Amino acid sequence: MDAIEIQGVTKSFGTVTAVNDLSLRVPEGAVYGFIGPNGSGKTTTLRMIVNIFYPDSGIVRVFGQEVGGDRSSQIGYLPEERGVYRRMEVRSLLEFYGELRGGRNVTADVNAWLDRFELSHCAKRKVETLSKGMSQKVQFIAAVVPEPKLLILDEPFTGLDPVSAEVLRAAILDLRRRGVTVILSTHDMNTAESLCDYILMIYRGQKVLDGTLESIQEQYGNDTIRVSTAAGIESLRELPGTETIRDLGHVQEIRMARGCDPQDLLRALVARTRVNSFSVTKPSLHDIFIRIAGHETEVEAAQHA
């Protein structure tokens, strides 16, 4: 059974259509990444899954059950605009959120998670006295106590230092190993590439990509070259057969024009400078994102002009 099944869902606010005829399936036990620019409809879709918003049309099913039923005990939700009662003590807060969702005593679960995140010494402290990173960990615990069948995380890594981010990443992967389905909304393409089994890109309320990273990259073929040269970006100026060049510092990423032979491009480059490395590869998720969102933005800008 799919953890989530969305069929032809549309949601509008006044004259703005936030989500337009969206359909998707999230397999149980997978980590499913939602990507898309700001305002594309990601959060609206997540809110419909957790039953905060109701779709104008279409069907949302979570573990086979349609919108309207009380399924909140199965879903842990960490919203992007997160906030908790700041004047409560950490333990009381977590027990309140856990009991509200789970309907049972969650003291043992709370203790286990506080231990795991090395926050046991903060259990009696008020949330408002915690650092931002600690506060975010507490909010994450509030979403996973008691352990949900479906965990929805909207930008969970925002504002975390690398160490805390790594702890959180490990916790997410651990939950997946235990069979929890995870939906992860993120702007960080590296996170999506490394953590997600499936990736969905929403743009202007519509699905534009859906599948595994490999299947998505397959759609674009081996049209990307990663190159490192002695002269750097300057050696790539007006190089024939290139469509776009993305400077990553020591390495540049070239998207080849349709029909271009990479051997011709290598020859032209060798004629200009010394080539340290040259590899033909599939486009990164970041590049694919830019191709979709960036291109449309350019078209829109041109239309306005």
Added chain:
Amino acid sequence: MRKILLVAKRDYLQAIRSKAFLFALIAAPIIGGGSFLGLAVMKAKPDIQDRRVVIVDRTGVAAATVIEAAAERNRDDLLDKITGRQVRPRYIFETAAPGDANPNTLRLALSDRIRRRELFAFVEIGSDALHPVKVDNPDKMPESSRVDYYSNGAAIDESLSWISGAVNDGLRRARLTQLGVDHSKFSDVLGSTKLQTMSLIVKDEKTGDIQEARKKSELEGFVVPFVFVMLLVMIVLFAVGPVLGAVAEDKMQRVFEMLLASATPFELIVGKVLASVGLSLTSSAVYVIGGLFVLQGMAMMGLAPLSLIPWFLIYVIAEVTVLCAMATALGAACASPSDAQHLAMLLFAPVLIPMFLLTPIMQQPNGGLALSLSLFPPFTPVLMMMRQAMPSGIPMWQPFAGLIGTIAWTLAVAWAAARIFRIGILMQGKTPSLPELMRWAVRG
């Protein structure tokens, strides 16, 4: 229901442990008691500075009798009968000849003396004041028939009543003199009698004896309803006051989205209302039990209207439910806690407006105005409570009719509030206008 109770428990414990609630709970009776103490201090240290009053007598005969009446009043009222201390200012009357010139010239001169604080007031007795013309509209009374009082004092100044009594007494003396009544009979003719208020006679159910009526204080009929109403309003403000700002603050800190994934807006709003009802019942228990102990300690338990306490609690619950639901909805609709503060007056109108109506309703508790206003659901808890606490009482059907209206009103407000809350709670950046709020409530 479990989620509602969980939300209610959290909000209740959070509020009851707050310093603000404990402070308000303790401070209110202290402030209330302090104001009574202030009144007592003011009474103990009255303003007893002499007050000089000029009489401009156009009758030619009234001034002397007015001065004579004032002198008698000074003699009788100046000192406390028990302590012998002066408790009122002495009024010193003098006359000013009206003269033939423009009357306004004299009035201006006397007014200037008042402004320079040489005089307290001046009274101008019209030439026909002893036998004024009969008119239907007192405002159309000709100047010659009037007695005009000029002063810088407030209209409710006790001096006005004192001087009015002395002037009327003096005018009556002048009329009696004209009628040829012997001067020595004046005190008999003009003496006044104070009415003693008594309780109604009751029959002892056990013995069948008819019990003696007891003397009632003039304040007794006023104090009980006043205390009930003040207590009701105070408890409602304590319980509901913080809700508006707290919801707006929680909204600003984005607390609700995570909660809404676990509980419906209806469960959240009902939980908050229950918490406020719990707070109000806690305050009520403290004040009612405390009040009964005080009355028992003062051997005044007979004054305690025990039969009204259940009604008091019903009205507290109804008022808190309505206002807390409104506060939650308005707080959810506001963009910031400061916006919420601006709406506080609108929120508390159902308890504040009846406060301005207390005097006319206490004067005629069974009049048409009192009945219709107390059956108007938003005002029912405060006004019906006060009418029920008045010594005259009200027909039994009225509180029940009021209660039905109040329950219907409470359900309607809670329903609309839940719809506003659901829409407003995730909106950021803009406080909706009143028409928008109405649209949310109606269309959802």
